[in-house]
Amino acid sequence: MLKLNTLAVDASARYVIAITSVEELESALTFARTRGLEWFVIGAGSNLILASDFSGLIIHNQISGREILSDNGASVVLKAGAGEVWHDWVRYTLRQGLAGLENLSLIPGTVGAAPVQNIGAYGEEIANSLLSVQVYDCDRSEVRTLSAAECEFAYRDSLFKQQAGRFVILSVTFKLCRYGAPGGHYDFNLSYQPLADLTAKTPPNSPQDVSDIVCAIRREKLPDPQQIPNVGSFFKNPVIDVSHFERLHHEYPSMPHYPAQKGVKVAAGWLIDQLGWKGYRNALVGIHEQQALVLINHGGGRGADILALAQQVADSVFKQFEIQLEIEPVVLGGSSVPGHSSSRFEPGR
Incomplete structure (x- = not known):
């Protein structure tokens, strides 16, 4: 698991299976259940602490895909597979001239893991632009679509954390604004003070401008996990x-x-x-x-x-x-840290 967690913790799992579809997920779950194995879903492992070796099955969610579902000129509904890299997805939306995710630039992890923690940064949260989440309901053994309201988002919290192990996220659908579209209106979220200070003299002209500033702030304050192993804000x-x-x-x-x-x-x-x-x-x-x-x-x-x-x-x-x-990260294994999650089935980012 050394290369599957950004803390670079050298722990092992008995089995690891990468999945790229619902069918492969169902096969992985069957593999675990028929052998009596505990199982645990990960994305990029950027919000995961391996407290010990894992005797069960790690399911590595690599479901990809990007799709524009509707576009009325002023707003666009689009979907991303759970295994898509989050920052790559944000950059994709920016290239389409879309606003809504710019404050969430450069956050490590995958699209599918983002709703689990309701990721947020610089005054923004994913809940503000998320429309729905497609999940595999392990209790019902079926694919379902949950609305944003059904996800029960709160500060760094969601239904997916509260009912850890029940849902595996397959894809996420967003509704974003087309910046500068005729008749449309969009105000950048500059409530975070350093962001407000940096844009006071030169207001941003595009979502890309805001993203560039956010990336600069993050790079100055937060170490790159590839250079210094970490899980971001702890x-x-x-x-x-x-x-x-x-x-x-x-x-x-x-x-x-x-x-x-x-x-x-x-x-x-x-x-x-x-x-x-x-x-x-x-x-x-x-x-x-x-x-x-x-x-x-x-x-x-x-x-x-x-x-x-x-x-x-x-x-x-x-x-x-x-x-x-x-603590923010998910813990796989035992710990006495106050507020940590020791659920063996809770998905990691």
Whole structure:
């Protein structure tokens, strides 16, 4: 599994099967069930922590395909296979002059894994442009199409996380705007402050302009997994109640914060940075020197090493701020990290 996870954890699986169609998926599931094997679906492995070797079947989703379903001039409905590389898909939509996914440029992973976590960046989430998801329902042994509402999207959450193991995503359908179309109107989402600052003097003239700026910001702040093994942002931004926030804000006036549906969202990276973790490293793993949210594998680190460091970070944040951090990546194997997912069937990004 070394080359199937961007943390470069050298763990093994008993079986790995790559699938490119529904029929191959059904064959893989039959293979697992008749042998009594646990199974687990992965995409690019860019949101996955292999905490141990896996004695079951890894199903590597490589279902490809791109299709324009409708185009009325102002908006376009188009579909992508679950195995398509996410950033390649975003670039494809930009080449068509379509807007909606530009803020989500350069996020690692695949199209099929994006709805699982409701990926988001720079003020945008996939839920805002997703129309429907085609899935294989393992409980019913049938292909179904779920509307965006049925996906139950929330902050880094979805039906696919809540009912891990029931659905395997086959394709995702989006509704995007044709930028500059007659009679159409589209406002770029520049709510993320660094993005707003960089576009204040020179407003973007196209979705590609926004994408280019987003890519530049990401490259400056986040390491390339191919160069420095990582899974991107490791911890979710926690949401705390208003009274808790007010107490902390009184003590830390510069604490970044954002409105949330149930309380106030605070920046996990800022919390970790305040405790001096940025740039920390031990013999095997560490924290990126430019971004406190990114845990990295310096070489030879196991999943257990990454999770042990995450536990140390979470413990220190709780001790100082009384805030419980939750991790974003999916964990395959056991762990004691607060908020981690230990579901053996939950799909990884």
